[in-house]
Amino acid sequence: MPEGIRVEYQEELANLEASALEGLDMVNVALSRTMESVEHQDIELAQVVINDDDRIDGRYLEVHQSLITLLATQSPVATDLRLISSLLHVLKSIERMGDQCVNVCKVIPLSGTEAPADPEMVKLILTMGGHTRTLITQSKRAFEERNEEMARDLVRRDDVVDNLNRECFHLALEIGEDADKREWAMTMLLAARAIERIADNAVDIGEQVAFVVTGLFREFEDASHPS
């Protein structure tokens, strides 16, 4: 693409894109650890995820600042402008995904190391986590490849996560009379909700892919006006 003019600027923009999207790999690591923490009620590992979120936040701040500098100094237009605008959105989504992992990890100690875990519900949440990791990977690839079709496919995958979240809710309703078990189920519902939001953020990234490609921003799905 660069033809001898503004090569440094083009390289810097490409590096910033790579750097921003690496944030999604960081989120995937955080989410994997979060799922492991849920599976084994591993409070220490949960604490690692919480501490490591500073790295995701740092990435957000660093790339965000560099993008603002590019805007101020290089007057980007057309595709470059759309890319920078979308990266600012994507960064925010990544930062939120990291926070949601932290939210899940914060509720793990509440249920304790000997939590009265319901294996079926744990399995549902782990399945949600697995699907959400796929969504994150797919959103990254769709962005890198500017593949609108792949981006739109995120909606279909997100529906699977939404359905699993609903199943969690029904399981929690039918978890029985035991007070400890009910409390555990409530905290796990918060975890499921957080994971479901991470999947939504991946869809938001997909919407940004469509914006970069077409120049039009349209929500793939509108929560207030479902199709």
Added chain:
Amino acid sequence: MPETVTEAEKALAERQEETAQARTSSAQAVPATERRRAKTIEAKNVNLYYGSFHAVENVTMTIEPNKVTALIGSSGCGKTTFLRSLNRMHELTPGASVKGEITLDGENVYGSGVDPVKVRRLVGMVFQQPNPFPTMSIYDNVAAGLTLNSRRMKKPDKDAVVERSLRGAHLWDEVKDRLDRPGAGLSGGQQQRLCIARAIAVEPEVLLMDEPCSALDPVATLAVEDLIAELKNRYTIVVVTHNMQQAARASDVTAFFNLEESGKPGRLVEVDETETIFTKPSKQATEDYVSGRFG
């Protein structure tokens, strides 16, 4: 060197005062910029030549009234040549010729029996370097067009046109007390606004501007851009600019000209709403040019 610093500070203070004055004058309602419908320019299959050299090939575009249309493109792409064909200035170059049709609200400006001088009165031009008549007073500079067009006017009427034009060019408040002083004594930005006042004194339909701000500092540039935004209420405006940000800021429609290689004629690649050209142009060449990847 403290003296130099003092001089520089003085110049800066004067500049700031000038800017403040320009702002005050632009804040006032100016009757010369009340809205009126200007004329549409249609170019159909326009080909322009310098002798045997084919400079511009097959340009077809509509220039909407009361809009600012920016012509952008790298040097030698034919944008200025095309601009100069719109008021028949191209033919002033020896050996230059025009094929195709250019109409002003349907009237062919190259029709037989059409007086080029009349065309140039309807389609005014502002140039890159401010070019006031150096020995003429500010007043006479503005009135020059009226005199050249041999319109006999009584002094009070002429005074009114001069004031209206200077107000229209956001210059009145800065020069009203020194109308008899030479136009060349004004700053570069003021001189350019004086030239705009001179151009609008004859009430043209269209204003052509050939890089009107390239010789001006950033503050004077913004003052002229503000003026352009206001002038479109009364005129159809076409601006040639090398400053991409100026095209983005000051125009409604942008036309991108390009030439495939040196020696080939310039062509119109794409014309669209300015917002579209700078956010989602449809041609790759436009994208590359506005993004600064070539040119």
